[in-house]
Amino acid sequence: MMTALAALPFDPAPVILAIPAAAAVLLALVPSYRVSAALNVGACALTFLTALALLMAPRIAGPFLIVDDLNIVFVVLNTFVAFTTSVFSASYIGHELETGRLTPLHLRFYHAMYQALLAAMNLALLSNNLGVMWVAIEVATLTTVLMVGLYRTEAAIEAAWKYFMLGSVGIALALFGTILVYMVAQPVVGEGPDGMIWSVLMKRARDFDPALLNVAFVFLLLGYGTKVGLAPLHAWLPDAHSEGPTPISAVLSGLLLNVALYAVLRFKLLMAAHPGTLAPGPLMMAMGLASLLLAGFMLYRRRDIKRLFAYSSIEHMGLIAFAFGLGGPVANFAGLLHMTMHSLTKSAIFFAVGHVCQVKGTQKLADIRGLTTSHPALGWGLVVAVAAIAGLPPAGVFMSEFLLVTSAFAHRPWLALPLVAGLLLAFGALMAKLSGIAFGAPSPGSDKVKASYLPMAVHLTLVLVAGLYLPPPLVAWFRHVAGLLG
Amino acid sequence: MIEHAITPNLVFDVAHLFAGALVLISFLMLYQDRLYALLNVFALQAVALALAVAWQAYAQDAPHLYLTAFIALVFKALVIPVALHRMVARLGIHREVETVVATGPTMLAGIALVALSMVVMLKATPAADALAREDLAFALSVVLLGLLMMVTRRNAVSQVVGFMSLENGLILAATGARGMPLVVEISVAFSVLIAFIVIGIFLFRIRERFDTVDVDALDRFRGGRA
Incomplete structure (x- = not known):
């Protein structure tokens, strides 16, 4: 659609991979945590700016990297949330260091891993080779496993272990699928690397x-769906979100799940390019609905604030998988918009939750009460964010859910009923929990926290603005990508 | 298709023999109830895998696959079993038999899974050449049996052995696909993953035994015994 507007002096795609990779090495060598936190933010900002340059770069599909309208959406969103999370992380870890939960050595490791994770995710998004994409997602899993276990508590190590084993099984199944794709392609495309290049496969898929x-x-x-957190393969997700450092919960929910979903979408496109294959939609819709309903019920019984929002992530990934499974221009548009809004809102929620847990010194929902009284900025921020994720207007999440429900009623009315039921279930659960967290008499624990509200405020503003007004170029872009997705 | 002195039939039969051996050894693993025995059987499977991969390297004239065979032989048949052996000995868990499902039903489920993978793969691949499609059916059987082992065991070491046997099936599938790129890279990536898992178990088991992951505690324990 958008051809090169201006000739760029450099090719942004390799730079997007090189910056975080170089930063990971550099951060492993820097001993001072203040310097490394600043470097982390700087590297993320630079990557985000380069990702923006991608918008003006020509679309390429070489033997290694691919830049097309689909993955630019993911890369820009990914690098933006990574940037804001690094800002939040800088204020979050200072407190963890003061309370002695982490040592400077841990932080060195943490920062290096953060950048390594970003490099791996960007590689997964930009790689044209399905094998390289698989390796990149494996590396991303490994780095997050290490970060989930960062606190070295019994629960953290158990969570990391569970995530590791289930993630590895998912990754192994995905590899088997990748090998099968190569075997399908080999008689047509010929032996050698071409059989794994996505853009080549797309041309010959017929x-x-x-x-x-x-x-x-x-x-x-099944393999990448495990990494998306789709039911019934979601068991690792709540533990991994609740036991790691909160910036990692934000990155997991806001970014890594999207990357795995992106892998599923690439293969869905491949399926759609062949008229004689099984329609991938119903499978995705079934898993999506199962995740939505399961998470809807599970939300009611949560006692841990981070687990609560982890289940909410399962719910929303289910919604997004349902939207892409339903297909068609409206549902795909809704899916893309919902993915963007969910990433922004959920990471904003985790920014707030991170500081809430620091202030209250606990993650137990029962011990977190009356936040709007004791910490107005944090409390109201959380109220707005949770209201947005629950789907209240005027936030952007409402708009994407509305589009999805109308599209479902238009094409599959019978599936729209469980969809609406799941949405209402989750809405009720979140509102019930929110009223306890935010209102009433404040619970003890009112330390002043040196929090940076900026990342949260930026995300929430974007979500609210998107609900009221989407800029026409963005709409045109999403509409175009939705058309590509079929 | 092959320019070697041996007839295509023999190439086919030997490849079958090795792939079939992998499936058979997967069954052997399913009913081991001692960790030492399980590790020995796993090492045997890794040797079978190395032979199968080396045969594919020869049959396909793909010298880089010898590297994959070498990794399987050294890393999976030697380094990992020895490391796990020592770990099991040091932690004193060699008698632990924690199965969720009894051996009989597990074996029956295993037979059903092999039948399933034969049906799925042979039906889905009429177009592919015979060697590849039957190799693929065997590979899927090994993958599914590995998964079965992971879900029917509670003990971390035997879960990891299940995972590694699953991965043997993947390597078998990858080397069976003629000219598949990145096979060596993928086998290296998996070796890294497994190394991480083994280190992970080590920390994990220490926590169970000593209630801490503090390595100092281990040093104290060692010092106390010496």
């Missing part, structure tokens, strides 16, 4: 053997 491609997609959906 000649593939549909039966084996179907089997491959099932493995890929």
